[in-house]
Amino acid sequence: MSVKHAISRGLELGRSFLQLGLLKSRGRVAAKLLAERFRAGPSVRTVQPQAFLPSRYRYYRTSLKGLAAQLQYAGFRRRLTGGSPRNRALFLAFGLGVGLVEQQLEDDRRSATACQEIQAVFRKKTFQSPLIPFSSGYKLEDYIIGNQIGKGSNAAVYEAAPQFFNSKESNGEHSLEQVREDKEDVQMVRSPTCCSLMNFPLAIKMLWNFGAGSSSEAILKSMSQELVPSGPLAFKPEEEEITLDGYFGVVPKRVSAHPNVIRVHRAFTADVPLLPGAQEEYPDVLPARLNPAGLGNNRTLFVVMKNYPCTLRQYLQVTKPSCRQRSLMVLQLLEGVDHLCQQGVAHRDLKSDNVLLEFDSGGCPRLVITDFGCCLAQSGSSLQLPFSSLCVSRGGNISLMAPEVVTAVPGSGVVIDYSKADAWAVGAISYEILGEQNPFYQAGGLRSTDYQEKQLPLFPSRSPADVQLVIQLLLRRNPERRPSARVAANMLHLSLWGRKVLASQDSAGTKKLVDWLLCQSAVVLLKGCAGPSGNGVEAELQRSFLSNLDLVELRTAMGFLLYGWEQRRGCSLSA
Numbered sequence: 001m002s003v004k005h006a007i008s009r010g011l012e013l014g015r016s017f018l019q020l021g022l023l024k025s026r027g028r029v030a031a032k033l034l035a036e037r038f039r040a041g042p043s044v045r046t047v048q049p050q051a052f053l054p055s056r057y058r059y060y061r062t063s064l065k066g067l068a069a070q071l072q073y074a075g076f077r078r079r080l081t082g083g084s085p086r087n088r089a090l091f092l093a094f095g096l097g098v099g100l101v102e103q104q105l106e107d108d109r110r111s112a113t114a115c116q117e118i119q120a121v122f123r124k125k126t127f128q129s130p131l132i133p134f135s136s137g138y139k140l141e142d143y144i145i146g147n148q149i150g151k152g153s154n155a156a157v158y159e160a161a162p163q164f165f166n167s168k169e170s171n172g173e174h175s176l177e178q179v180r181e182d183k184e185d186v187q188m189v190r191s192p193t194c195c196s197l198m199n200f201p202l203a204i205k206m207l208w209n210f211g212a213g214s215s216s217e218a219i220l221k222s223m224s225q226e227l228v229p230s231g232p233l234a235f236k237p238e239e240e241e242i243t244l245d246g247y248f249g250v251v252p253k254r255v256s257a258h259p260n261v262i263r264v265h266r267a268f269t270a271d272v273p274l275l276p277g278a279q280e281e282y283p284d285v286l287p288a289r290l291n292p293a294g295l296g297n298n299r300t301l302f303v304v305m306k307n308y309p310c311t312l313r314q315y316l317q318v319t320k321p322s323c324r325q326r327s328l329m330v331l332q333l334l335e336g337v338d339h340l341c342q343q344g345v346a347h348r349d350l351k352s353d354n355v356l357l358e359f360d361s362g363g364c365p366r367l368v369i370t371d372f373g374c375c376l377a378q379s380g381s382s383l384q385l386p387f388s389s390l391c392v393s394r395g396g397n398i399s400l401m402a403p404e405v406v407t408a409v410p411g412s413g414v415v416i417d418y419s420k421a422d423a424w425a426v427g428a429i430s431y432e433i434l435g436e437q438n439p440f441y442q443a444g445g446l447r448s449t450d451y452q453e454k455q456l457p458l459f460p461s462r463s464p465a466d467v468q469l470v471i472q473l474l475l476r477r478n479p480e481r482r483p484s485a486r487v488a489a490n491m492l493h494l495s496l497w498g499r500k501v502l503a504s505q506d507s508a509g510t511k512k513l514v515d516w517l518l519c520q521s522a523v524v525l526l527k528g529c530a531g532p533s534g535n536g537v538e539a540e541l542q543r544s545f546l547s548n549l550d551l552v553e554l555r556t557a558m559g560f561l562l563y564g565w566e567q568r569r570g571c572s573l574s575a
């Protein structure tokens with residue numbers, strides 16, 4: 001479908017929806033955005049495509065602005081002092097140049113405004129967690145606990161269901177049906193554990209408490225990082241006050257809901273129970289009450305989440321996803337990381353075991369970043385950690401620590417910048433997503449302390465070329481040369497949905513790009529009205545993209561992509 005065709009189709013649809021009175025604000029917004037674009041006249045473009053390269057673009061822009069000012073000044077002087085016909089012709093040409101520059105700037109301003117407007121429309125639509133709120137669940141007795149579904153170095157995770165599984169609560173409003181995600185979606189989960197997910201829609205993580213003492217306050221304070229992804233009703237009001245008092249006396253940060261970030265629905269402290277497999281699998285962490293030789297405290301933290309069918313690692317061990325699904329998986333991790341960055345949180349322990357996976361109604365894997373136990377979530381949203389001594393934790397898994405983190409040497413005034421550290425880890429995990437071994441895991445493989453970029457292994461031949469490019473960029477040692485998660489995500493969005501518009505971009509003018517963005521906005525808004533397809537992974541990703549539109553970041557992504565395409569063209573010509 002051509003851009004024009006898509007616009008007129010979007011308008012047509014928008015109008016008929018409006019006529020039918022079915023669409024309220026969504027339709028109007030879509031129609032308004034498109035109508036405004038139609039009114040805006042054609043723009044004049046002056047800069048060549050290479051100018052999209054981020055640094056070059058800025059250079060062109062500043063030099064053209066500077067040139068324009070100089071020309072205006074020179075012309076003004078000549079007009080005052082008179083001049084030869086040749087000078088007058090030159091002045092006219094200069095004047096024309098100034099006009100073109102002005103138009104270019106005007107074009108930029110208009111595009112930036114369009115991006116802001118689109119962003120505002122999609123930011124308003126906050127992501128709703130799929131689990132419908134239930135009223136109780138603040139104590140262990142509120143749950144039926146099933147089998148163990150996972151175990152890490154800090155916790156055991158069990159499947160769970162609310163106690164009111166069979167009988168509706170007294171007010172009759174809170175049955176399990178409501179706690180479950182949309183029934184249709186649950187049935188679509190393609191997993192051998194499907195029945196277990198139906199019976200146990202929740203997962204309870206029981207953290208092991210060695211040193212935090214047994215008071216609720218001490219436990220919540222010392223394990224507060226686990227609570228970073230908690231929802232608004234996660235705590236009983238009195239415990240909310242304790243957690244707000246926070247981690248080391250600082251208010252703990254909480255991230256807002258996002259489709260690619262786990263949501264903690266409940267968090268509470270309780271006495272450690274003897275759960276299935278406890279004596280065999282983790283006897284040492286039990287309290288003396290349950291195992292005389294155990295070292296654990298009597299009480300600990302419980303975190304309630306949705307139960308997911310598997311982790312990313314488990315999924316990749318048994319499945320060969322399509323190329324498109326692989327691209328979508330990398331993109332989801334980038335969207336999740338970008339969301340965390342924007343909220344001033346660095347996960348610091350990304351690995352394929354810490355990514356949970358389910359399926360949307362079309363069978364596409366949806367990835368969710370989990371386990372925030374090592375995260376950095378400072379007040380003031382700073383991702384810069386003062387690194388004064390080795391006692392300061394740098395994060396989790398050392399193999400996937402970004403070079404700038406793993407090589408930092410503690411000292412006075414030393415600061416570790418985590419703003420691109422998770423993006424680097426996504427680059428490493430992406431090898432697994434493309435079906436390769438993670439190069440930083442293998443015995444004798446690369447180490448993030450000293451690898452060279454040219455040592456990175458080749459990708460499987462059928463991997464999408466743009467994903468390969470994104471991974472190479474994410475694994476750059478120097479964080480200043482590494483794209484942020486947002487820019488890398490934008491590259492994949494453009495590659496998946498905007499290839500045509502990017503390929504046909506004949507100048508630095510952004511009209512075509514903005515037309516495409518408006519079309520995408522209309523399509524996504526209209527899809528949102530069309531039922532379940534609006535809740536699929538692709539629709540969620542497109543919404544994330546549109547709600548984070550920023551012209552500079554978009555152009556940076558375009559610059560990287562076009563540069564990559566150019567390189568590939570060069571290689572194939574020379575081959």
Ligand SMILES: Nc1ncnc2c1ncn2[C@@H]1O[C@H](COP(=O)(O)OP(=O)(O)OP(=O)(O)O)[C@@H](O)[C@H]1O
Pocket residue numbers: 149150151152153154155156157203205305306307308309310311353354356370371373
């Ligand atoms: N919500 C969930 N749904 C399904 N399985 C889960 C869920 N949360 C965790 N798991 C399973 O439990 C395992 C351990 O969970 P988690 O990584 O949170 O524990 P941990 O002790 O903090 O891990 P680590 O050793 O990385 O610190 C996961 O790898 C996964 O297999």
